[in-house]
Amino acid sequence: MSHATTRAPFKARADAALADRTLKLAIDRTTGTAEAKRAAALSAFPEFEAARARGKAIKDHVIAHLDHYLEEFERNAIASGARVHWAADDAEARAIVTRICLEADARLVTRAKSMLGEEIGLPHALADAGIERVETDLAEHIIQLAGEAPSHIIWPAMHRTREQVADLFRTGHHPPPAAEDPASMVQSARRELRAKFLGADVGISGANFLVADTGATCTVTNEGNAELTTTPPRIHIVTAGIEKLVPSTAHAFALLRLLVRSATGGEMTQYTTFHCGPKRPGDADGPEEMHIVLVDNGRSRMLADEFRAMLRCIRCGACMNHCVVYRQIGGHAYGGTYPGPMGAVLTPVLDGLAAARDLPHACTMNGRCAEVCPVGIPLPTLLRAWRARSWREGREPGAVRAGLSLWARLATRPRLYRLASRIGVRGLRLFGRGGWIARLPLAGGWTAHRDLPRPEGRTFMEQYRAWQARKGAGR
Amino acid sequence: MSAKPAPRVGLFVTCLVDAIRPRIGFAAIQLLEEAGCIVEVPLAQTCCGQPAFNSGDDADAARLARQTIAAFEGFDHVVLPSGSCAATMVHGYPDLLAGDADWAARARDLAARTHEITSFLVDVMGFRPEGRRLEASATYHDSCSGLRDLGVAAQPRALLAAVEGLQMRGLEGNDVCCGFGGTFCVKYAPISNAIVTEKAEAIQRSGADLLLAGDLGCLMNMAGKLHRSGAATRCFHTIEVLAGQADGPAIGEEG
Ligand code: SF4
Numbered sequence: 001m002s003h004a005t006t007r008a009p010f011k012a013r014a015d016a017a018l019a020d021r022t023l024k025l026a027i028d029r030t031t032g033t034a035e036a037k038r039a040a041a042l043s044a045f046p047e048f049e050a051a052r053a054r055g056k057a058i059k060d061h062v063i064a065h066l067d068h069y070l071e072e073f074e075r076n077a078i079a080s081g082a083r084v085h086w087a088a089d090d091a092e093a094r095a096i097v098t099r100i101c102l103e104a105d106a107r108l109v110t111r112a113k114s115m116l117g118e119e120i121g122l123p124h125a126l127a128d129a130g131i132e133r134v135e136t137d138l139a140e141h142i143i144q145l146a147g148e149a150p151s152h153i154i155w156p157a158m159h160r161t162r163e164q165v166a167d168l169f170r171t172g173h174h175p176p177p178a179a180e181d182p183a184s185m186v187q188s189a190r191r192e193l194r195a196k197f198l199g200a201d202v203g204i205s206g207a208n209f210l211v212a213d214t215g216a217t218c219t220v221t222n223e224g225n226a227e228l229t230t231t232p233p234r235i236h237i238v239t240a241g242i243e244k245l246v247p248s249t250a251h252a253f254a255l256l257r258l259l260v261r262s263a264t265g266g267e268m269t270q271y272t273t274f275h276c277g278p279k280r281p282g283d284a285d286g287p288e289e290m291h292i293v294l295v296d297n298g299r300s301r302m303l304a305d306e307f308r309a310m311l312r313c314i315r316c317g318a319c320m321n322h323c324v325v326y327r328q329i330g331g332h333a334y335g336g337t338y339p340g341p342m343g344a345v346l347t348p349v350l351d352g353l354a355a356a357r358d359l360p361h362a363c364t365m366n367g368r369c370a371e372v373c374p375v376g377i378p379l380p381t382l383l384r385a386w387r388a389r390s391w392r393e394g395r396e397p398g399a400v401r402a403g404l405s406l407w408a409r410l411a412t413r414p415r416l417y418r419l420a421s422r423i424g425v426r427g428l429r430l431f432g433r434g435g436w437i438a439r440l441p442l443a444g445g446w447t448a449h450r451d452l453p454r455p456e457g458r459t460f461m462e463q464y465r466a467w468q469a470r471k472g473a474g475r
Numbered sequence: 476m477s478a479k480p481a482p483r484v485g486l487f488v489t490c491l492v493d494a495i496r497p498r499i500g501f502a503a504i505q506l507l508e509e510a511g512c513i514v515e516v517p518l519a520q521t522c523c524g525q526p527a528f529n530s531g532d533d534a535d536a537a538r539l540a541r542q543t544i545a546a547f548e549g550f551d552h553v554v555l556p557s558g559s560c561a562a563t564m565v566h567g568y569p570d571l572l573a574g575d576a577d578w579a580a581r582a583r584d585l586a587a588r589t590h591e592i593t594s595f596l597v598d599v600m601g602f603r604p605e606g607r608r609l610e611a612s613a614t615y616h617d618s619c620s621g622l623r624d625l626g627v628a629a630q631p632r633a634l635l636a637a638v639e640g641l642q643m644r645g646l647e648g649n650d651v652c653c654g655f656g657g658t659f660c661v662k663y664a665p666i667s668n669a670i671v672t673e674k675a676e677a678i679q680r681s682g683a684d685l686l687l688a689g690d691l692g693c694l695m696n697m698a699g700k701l702h703r704s705g706a707a708t709r710c711f712h713t714i715e716v717l718a719g720q721a722d723g724p725a726i727g728e729e730g
Contacts, residue, residue, distance in 0.1 A: 011663070018665055324652045328669040362663050364656025364670075365529060366619035381570075387531030396530070404527055408535035411490075411521040412542055418518075425494050435727040436702060445661030449668035450699030453495055453727045460488050460497035464516055 010358035013333040023159055027330050030158040034321040037265025038372070045261060055258045056376045058251050059312035062243075066303065069212040069245045070294070076215025080277030082290040087120075090350075093295045094125035097204065097237055100291055101131055104235050106201035112219065112229040113137035114206025115153050115315060116239050116295060119337045119350065122204070134196040136229045137221070138189055145172040151331030153338060154263050154317040159330050194228075203233040203287070207240040208259065208314070209252040210292075216276040217292060218252050222264070227273055236275065236287035241295050243311040249274070255314055258374035262316035298349045306385045310345050312375040319369035319379060325362055334359060341369035341379040348386055357395055360386035418461050425455035484512040485550035487543070487564075489557045490522035491691040496726065499691060502718035503556045503592055510602035512552075519546035523560040528567050529657050540568045541578060544585050552599065553589045556714055557690050558621020559657075561591040566624055591621050592714055593689060597630035603637045604717050611721070612642040614683035615713070616674075616697065617650045618690040631689055631713045638716060644683040648674070655696040667696075675700040678708055685721070686710045698726040 008016075017023055042048050062069055074084045087093035101109060109131050111117060123144075126133045135144045139157035143150060145168045150156030157165070166180040169188055177188035207217040217238045219230075230236045246252045260266050279286030302311055320326040320340025331339035336347030336356060344359035360383040369379040390396055410417045431437045432454035440447045484507055488500040500516075507514045524539030543564065547553045555561040568582040596602040615635070621627035635641060654660065654670025661667075674697055678686050686701070686708050688694050698710035709725035724730040 011665075014663070015665055018669055324654060324670045325663075325666055328666055362659070362666065364619070364652050364654060364659050364667075366652035366656070367623040368619070368650075368652065371623055384529065384531065387529070388533050389531070391531035391533070400530065401532075404530055404532050404535065408527055408532070408538065411524075412535075412538050414519045414521050414542075417521045421490075421494055428494075435724070435729045436699075443661065445664035445667075446699070448664060449703065450671065450696065451702045451727065452699055453695055454729075455495045456497055456730065458497065460493040460500040461516075461518070463497050464500070465518075 010333065010335060010362065013335060014329045014362070017329040017333040022161055022164070023330050024328075026159050026161045026164075027327055029161070030152070030155055031321045031327050034154075034263075034265070034317070038262060038318060038321070039265075041261040041265040041267070048261070051254070051258055052374055052376055055255050055314075055374060056312060058246065058254060059243075059314075059375055062245050062247065063303065063308065063311050066242065066245065066300075069247060070242060072212040073210050073215060073245060074294075076213065077277070077292055078215070080215045081280070082215065082277050082292050085291060085293045087293055087295045087297070089297050090120040090295075093120040093239060093293055093297065094122060096293050097122060097239065098125050098129045098131070100235065100237055101126070101202050102129060104201055104289075106131055106235070108132050108134065108196060108200045109202045109204060110134045110136050110197055110200040110229045110233065111140070112203070112205040112221065113140045113156065114204070114239060115150070115337065116206045116241050117204065118150055119241075120239065120295060120297065122239070134193065134200065136193055136197060138186065138223060141189055141193060142168060145169070149332065149337070151339065152317060152320065153315050153342075159332065197228045198232055200229075200233045202235045202237060203229040203231075204237045204239065205230050207238050207244055209246050209255065210240055210244045210294075211247075211249055211252055211274070212245055213248045214274075214276055216249075216274040218256075218272065218274050220256065220260070220272045222266075222270045227271060230273075230275060230287065231285050234287055235289045235291070236278070237291045237293065238275065239293045239295060241297070242299050243313075255375075259314050259316050262318040262372070262374040302349060307345060307349060307382055309377050310342070310349075310382060312377055313342055313346075314375060315342075316374055318372040318374065319377075322368045322372045324364065324366065324368075341383070342377070345379060345382045345386070353386065353390055353393065353395060357390055360384075360390070418459070421459045422462055425457065425459055428455050429457060481511050481513050482551040483549075484514050485547045485553045486514055486516045487520055487523070487547070487553060487555045487560065488516065489555060489560045489691065491695070492556060495695065496691060496712070498720060498723065498730075499556050499712045499715060502712070502714045502720055503554070505718045506592070506596060506602070506604070506714055507554060509604070510596055510600040512600070515550070517546040523555075523563045525560060525563045525567075526658060528563060528571065533571060536567075537571050540564075540571050540582065544568065544578070544581050547585060547588075548581070550588065552595065553585065554592050554595050555589070556592045556712060557692075558591045558618050558625055558627050559690055559692065561589055562620040562624035564589045591625050591627050591689065593631040593634055593717075594621075594625060594627050597633055602634075604634060604719075605637070607638045607717065607719050608640050609638050609716060609719075609721050610640040611684045612644050612682070613685035613687050613716070614644045614646040614678060614681040615649065616646060616653060616678075616686065616688040616693065618688050618693045619650075619652050621689050622650060627689060631687075634717050635687070635713065641716070644681045646681050646683075647677045653693045653697050655693045657692065660696060668700075671696055671700045672704075675704055675706065679706050684709060685716070685725075687713045687716060689713050694726055702727055 142157040151159040209218040278290040326340040348356040437452040528536035572578040
């Protein structure tokens with residue numbers, strides 16, 4: 001759940017982000033490293049194209065047979081002893097999770113990083129229910145201390161520099177870290193968090209995959225925090241979007257290879273865990289109860305519309321790491337749960353086009369996101385589909401509509417267009433001196449930042465026709 | 476020369492070249508003729524419709540698509556000095572007109588005959604410019620649509636390699652968008668500016684005398700930023716250099 005409607009509009013958020021040079025430094029560090037590591041991982045993985053085709057095919061197959069795999073997953077999860085809940089939207093998902101916590105008299109809940117938890121607004125819901133929440137992922141811990149939302153789907157605190165994190169820990173940790181080198185800071189966070197890991201009543205995690213033929217949920221982390229979140233507490237709740245289904249464990253691994261290389265450039269995450277039901281008699285550890293909350297929240301609607309391909313997304317973050325816009329404004333400026341190109345497609349689904357109209361427009365359509373996407377999502381095509389829908393629904397500003405329709409009326413009448421161009425370029429020349437125009441009424445967006453080359457003076461068509469006439473006369 | 480009849484090529488000059496820099500259109504005619512084509516410029520062309528298409532105004536975009544398809548029927552090839560306009564015709568038109576069987580077929584037929592000019596010269600005509608000399612260093616920016624939608628990357632470089640004396644220099648982030656994005660650059664001017672600022676810095680770091688690219692929109696964006704920041708880099712469309720016009724005025728220089 002985001003607060004796009006209640007916050008400053010997109011352009012104001014973007015301007016604020018552009019003015020924040022520390023933010024830019026933090027973004028450049030993380031995305032620059034991510035880009036380099038992904039490139040290195042791919043050069044050592046020549047079968048990437050084949051793996052991408054397979055990953056896309058797996059996802060498309062599941063999406064086409066979603067009801068079948070959902071039923072199979074539910075059956076097997078129940079057989080393993082888990083309880084399965086269905087949530088049609090974010091409100092239902094919040095209600096289910098808080099009810100389970102309250103019925104268990106939970107006072108302390110640990111949570112492992114999950115973008116779906118952010119999407120359904122779980123942090124706020126738990127606070128509203130008076131339940132203390134401890135984030136066990138280091139980055140989530142940082143943004144919890146800062147009272148912020150994630151700015152990236154893989155590195156939620158990527159908008160904060162090491163130096164800023166040191167400041168946060170100095171005031172937020174008791175006692176503060178012994179020193180400000182990374183090792184001491186991690187040590188300090190571990191000390192803060194470990195005690196709570198063990199005292200929690202409920203652990204909440206997301207899932208990277210839901211395995212239909214075993215009923216297991218799969219989470220991957222680099223810190224091992226998911227294991228500590230999900231094993232010691234009495235109750236383990238998994239919240240997952242219904243698009244996370246895969247037919248079998250082998251399919252999960254096929255996608256995992258793509259996910260990890262695209263996200264962090266590694267070959268495997270440090271920790272890959274499959275949870276299959278609660279503790280059984282004879283198990284050394286594990287929760288007494290396991291609940292799986294399957295969340296729709298707009299996904300079944302996407303099945304039927306032009307955004308269906310977006311259901312393939314495995315949340316790797318590569319599209320934002322390679323996005324020129326994200327790399328200038330960071331994640332918070334997007335105003336939704338999910339930032340970058342994938343967020344610009346998803347946020348209008350989740351928050352409505354009225355609140356998120358800017359996002360599909362704030363894109364140069366350069367296509368680098370689609371080029372790196374490990375499941376071949378045609379992100380620019382989907383963004384254009386939002387633009388077309390926004391146009392059809394009459395949401396585009398009147399000035400834009402009027403301008404384009406006047407232009408289109410000329411452009412569909414070639415003779416008139418040629419005449420208008422001849423006049424237009426001569427008019428335009430009046431605004432410049434030498435070869436450049438430094439200021440132009442109605443084009444301030446251009447000339448505020450760059451000069452505009454002054455037109456040559458006669459249009460191509462004019463010169464070409466004169467040239468043809470001369471050639472004809474000379475013949 | 477060859478036994479094959481000379482192909483009839485319809486040149487789509489693009490609206491930006493028509494208005495701002497006609498010499499790119501004449502460079503295209505010269506190169507296509509040198510490569511052995513018969514070149515015609517149909518008068519019924521205006522704009523490929525990209526501003527409407529990328530704004531979501533599908534009805535106007537479709538109108539322009541039909542006009543363009545009709546204007547270029549009957550040519551062996553349709554060639555454009557722009558990767559992004561060519562990509563609109565190759566990928567955009569068939570999508571846009573998919574709902575109308577007759578027009579969709581005509582759109583696919585046009586798409587199959589449409590080429591960005593440097594890839595046409597190399598891949599279809601097997602052309603290399605001869606006797607061109609230019610004592611300068613240059614760097615090349617890969618415009619996004621040409622690169623990603625049409626695979627234009629090796630062809631312009633191969634053509635430029637045939638210009639004697641021209642030293643090519645690497646550009647950091649050569650395949651990263653310059654921030655133009657059509658109407659994006661005015662609708663989201665501050666973001667576009669931040670992107671093109673980084674691009675201009677990379678161009679200056681290359682130390683090259685010339686910046687070359689295959690799309691006038693991107694070139695105007697980068698040239699305009701370079702000029703505003705006081706850089707001396709001269710900017711040309713790739714085919715101006717290939718046609719031997721780099722002794723003439725660069726973008727923003729009066730001829
Ligand atoms: S859209 Fe593709 S690149 Fe972006 S997060 Fe999803 S899977 Fe990764």
